[in-house]
Amino acid sequence: MIQRTVLVVLFDGVQSLDATGPMEVFAGASRAPGVSYTLRTASLDGGPVRATSGLRLMPDSSLAEAPVPHTLLVPGGHGTRGAHPELTAWLRVHAPEAERLVSVCTGALLLAEAGLLDGHRVTTHWNYCAQLAHDFPAVEVDPDPIFVRDGRLATSAGVTAGIDLALALVEEDHGRDLALTVARHLVVFLRRPGNQAQFSAQLSAQTAQREPLREVQHWITQHPDADLAVDALAARARLSPRHFARAFRAETGTTPGRYVDRVRLEHARRLLEDTCDPVGRIARASGYGTPEAMRRAFVKALATAPAEYRRRFRTPASAGPAAD
Numbered sequence: 001m002i003q004r005t006v007l008v009v010l011f012d013g014v015q016s017l018d019a020t021g022p023m024e025v026f027a028g029a030s031r032a033p034g035v036s037y038t039l040r041t042a043s044l045d046g047g048p049v050r051a052t053s054g055l056r057l058m059p060d061s062s063l064a065e066a067p068v069p070h071t072l073l074v075p076g077g078h079g080t081r082g083a084h085p086e087l088t089a090w091l092r093v094h095a096p097e098a099e100r101l102v103s104v105c106t107g108a109l110l111l112a113e114a115g116l117l118d119g120h121r122v123t124t125h126w127n128y129c130a131q132l133a134h135d136f137p138a139v140e141v142d143p144d145p146i147f148v149r150d151g152r153l154a155t156s157a158g159v160t161a162g163i164d165l166a167l168a169l170v171e172e173d174h175g176r177d178l179a180l181t182v183a184r185h186l187v188v189f190l191r192r193p194g195n196q197a198q199f200s201a202q203l204s205a206q207t208a209q210r211e212p213l214r215e216v217q218h219w220i221t222q223h224p225d226a227d228l229a230v231d232a233l234a235a236r237a238r239l240s241p242r243h244f245a246r247a248f249r250a251e252t253g254t255t256p257g258r259y260v261d262r263v264r265l266e267h268a269r270r271l272l273e274d275t276c277d278p279v280g281r282i283a284r285a286s287g288y289g290t291p292e293a294m295r296r297a298f299v300k301a302l303a304t305a306p307a308e309y310r311r312r313f314r315t316p317a318s319a320g321p322a323a324d
Contacts, residue, residue: 008040016055043062080106102154108122213252264287
């Protein structure tokens with residue numbers, strides 16, 4: 001039996017779910033025969049810490065007393081903001097000793113502060129990606145994925161994405177069947193796509209302030225198969241194409257074309273996950289026109305073809321024959 005120690009770093013202001021979510025995944029996996037994750041928690045001085053929710057957490061030991069782990073997990077939370085000289089000094093020295101280095105949510109800020117993310121592709125909570133990229137220009141920040149693997153380094157997006165990442169690590173260590181068993185026990189999906197956007201198109205873009213632009217946003221999401229060229233959308237908003245494009249970007253933070261692309265991709269993904277409709281029908285319903293156009297969009301955005309996406313992420317209720 002291979003024993004893997006998972007050490008979770010605790011500190012005041014930690015987001016409790018960042019720590020406990022992955023721990024529940026590893027603990028669930030350890031109930032299977034021949035699987036052993038030894039879970040340990042540690043704070044700088046070994047004393048209790050207060051989570052952002054007010055929950056009081058008692059670590060197993062101080063960081064100085066903690067064993068060298070197989071997997072070192074650094075959660076996020078409000079406590080990651082600001083300078084942390086003692087904690088980052090410990091991470092700088094001891095994190096390289098772990099076989100796997102993992103951050104959840106804004107735990108990536110602590111790893112970056114310790115210089116452990118330089119030259120690596122990473123992600124973090126969507127609201128802190130810009131800050132991470134600005135403060136640490138040597139780090140390649142990707143704001144979209146649920147989690148990112150870069151060698152021994154694994155970083156995840158906000159809060160519950162830590163569960164996605166932990167399930168992926170269990171699958172890596174012990175196979176898909178065990179990871180699926182744990183996911184079912186926790187009543188979560190085994191895996192959202194590792195390169196799926198953290199938010200839906202509607203949420204990742206701001207809601208426009210002016211009613212005509214809001215109505216256009218709603219129209220796009222309700223009619224992804226319509227003519228969504230800038231000229232057509234501008235006419236619907238009763239604006240000139242130039243004025244519409246400029247106003248839409250100013251109020252939503254993205255261009256009309258990119259918003260349309262995201263909506264169509266999201267619509268197609270949902271149909272692939274939740275229905276048995278043929279790919280050609282989904283391509284037309286999502287505004288792509290042809291399966292080949294939809295395939296190019298999927299490969300560009302998700303690095304996978306529609307048929308493979310469906311195979312991996314179709315929900316059980318929709319499983320059945322599909323003309324792919």
